[in-house]
Amino acid sequence: MHCTRKVTDNIYWVGGNDRRLALFENLFPIPRGVSYNSYLIMDEKTTLMDTVDFSISRQFIENVQYVLAGRTLDYLVINHMEPDHCANIEVLVRLYPEMKLVGNAKTVQMIKQFYEMDLEGKVIEVKEKDELSLGVHTLQFFMAPMVHWPEVMVAYEQSEKILFSADGFGTFGALNGNIFNDEMDFDRDWLDDARRYYTNIVGKYGVQVQALLKKAATLDIEMICPLHGPVWRSDLGYFIDKYDKWSRYEPEDNNVVIIYGSMYGNTENAANVLAMSLADAGVKNIAVYDASVTHVSHLIAEAFRCSVIVVATPTYNGGIYPSMESFLLDMKALGLRNRKVGILDNGTWAPTASKQVKKILEEMKEIEILGEVSIKSTLKPAGLANVEELKDAIMTSLNA
Ligand code: FEO
Secondary structure, three states, X not given: OOOOEXXXXXXXXXXXXXXXXXXXXXXXXXXXXXXXXXXXXXXXXXXXXXXXXXXXXXXXXHHHHHHHOOXXXXXXXXXXXXXXXXXXXHHHHHHOOOOEEXXXXXXXXXXXXXXXXXXXXXXXXXXXXOEEEOOOOEEEEEEOOOOOXXXXXXXXXXXXXXXXXXXXXXXXXXXXXXXXXXXXXXXXXXXXXXXXXXXXXXXXXXXXXXXXXXXXXXXXXXXXXXXXXXXEOOOHHHHHHHHHHHHOOOOOEEXXXXXXXXXXXXXXXXXXXXXXXXXXXXXXXXXXXXXXXXXXXXXXXXXXHEEEEEEEEEEEOOEEOHHHHHHHHHHHHOOOOOEEEEEEEEOOOOOOHHHHHHHHHHOOOOEEEEEEEEEOOOOOXXXXXXXXXXXXXXXXXXXX
16 A cells, blocks of 8 residues: 655655664664655656665555556656665666666766666766756755765755755654654654764764755755655754754753763762762763663764763773773764763773773864773772862863
8 A cells, every 4th residue: 555645735755664674774773763755746757856775665666656646757866876765776767667867977876886777868967056847846956975975966946945855854763654843743752863863874974064054055945855754844943953063063962971881880880970979060961871781873972962971981901891992983983073071991900991092082183181080990989089070170161
């Protein structure tokens, strides 16, 4: 059975959801599932905006054929060639042999890499600001390299003022019948997943996201249609503001996240002592995570959210505790910057992890180390003054 919704009078959501997939990109847990959005514009030229992941092909093809109602498909616009969106190109080419594929030079190169397909006479190659008339609707293309792959482009539909934004403004989470942001409590139910999606998938490319936001600012946009998650048709400024903050690596909250690794609870105890001391000093909504039981994608999202990050780690094999090292290296790989960091290390005979933590932090940009606490095996009353000193430095930073 088809499963579609109207986005506007002549534009339809024809995507689908996957609530079975455990790990997006075989990396990121998605307990709320994920949607793969695709949009079909019904005009003189019928035009499909991207396809979907292979896992939902059957539903997708049924949706497309239902909306086409016997018409052929004229254009397939390929804004992004990652397989979660491009997996159905070949089947559509077989179903609609006259269909033209619309993409840029890099798109074409990637189609050839992913598919054995004769593209002769099948491609309309577009460049920055090129327009494609569909009848009443006109698409204008803007290149958005590295948001999230080099071939990415976005398409602006001029008559209805819709931005088809590819991965931009996407989020983890399946669409539960409601596909519009104003049909859900986004802040309560979606924001954490949106942040986790952005920071882990696109987080490294803040400069390129800023470039796209600058282009978008020149357009009169009334609706944003991303490839994952809700369609934005109200309060666009709210989500654009989030993307602006995340891509400038500006913290959303002037607050503290404490992330620790702990083998026997002693480093955890020191982390908790620091958290209580901060709470006594008036800090609210402190976040504390055990890196061994929290997927690193959540830790990354929290590190992007907060202005102060405390890293607490045992010394392990003369280095950093593995789950903490994974978090730190991920933070570095994603280019997080402009953060204040407190370090707490522990070791029974040679507490040296802080040295390696600092080495990683020094290779990052705009990271200020607020203080270091080193304990031997357990935090003792004699060591409390050091924790208090770190707390004071954090308070000074929060109150600055
Ligand atoms: Fe949703 Fe970069 O693919």
